[in-house]
């Protein structure tokens with residue numbers, strides 16, 4: 001079922017950079033001449049610059065309209081159950097909400113550093129809306145959760161699920177990596193209250209309210 005993706009890590013990045021800059025300017029946001037990686041330099045390693053990416057947001061909007069809600073399968077637990085996305089020790093290299101020159105002004109997810117190839121599991125059941133190259137997020141899996149939230153798993157080295165798949169809590173989604181804008185291998189986990197960029201909420205709080213301690 002799984003398939004490897006040769007990441008077009010550099011391909012098209014110039015165009016995307018231009019689009020990102022254009023988007024930032026249009027949105028009235030600040031953009032430093034040092035480029036979007038600048039704010040990540042202060043972090044140790046394995047953190048990220050998953051940021052507004054026009055191509056990703058457009059693909060997600062299109063897919064979200066096309067992929068219907070699936071009846072949730074929960075082979076590893078009841079549908080309302082939640083779980084950690086990693087089953088080995090990880091290090092938090094960038095917390096949610098740290099300020100920086102992201103388009104939204106802060107880090108929109110949490111970065112969990114693990115070696116490349118570490119299995120990544122679904123924190124909650126849902127429907128895979130997008131499972132493909134996602135620009136700044138690299139190879140990413142985006143899951144629509146039954147409560148209307150969206151979970152984005154970014155920078156994967158390998159994607160093990162396909163668009164439209166029904167997944168249960170704890171299903172393997174792929175393997176961690178450093179694809180897209182990343183300084184090293186880590187999982188960028190982002191929870192959005194709605195589909196669009198900027199509706200992100202604190203994944204630690206979200207999971208804590210569902211009985212899972214992320215950090």
Ligand SMILES: [Zn+2]
Nearest residue numbers: 048109111188
């Ligand atoms: Zn991140």
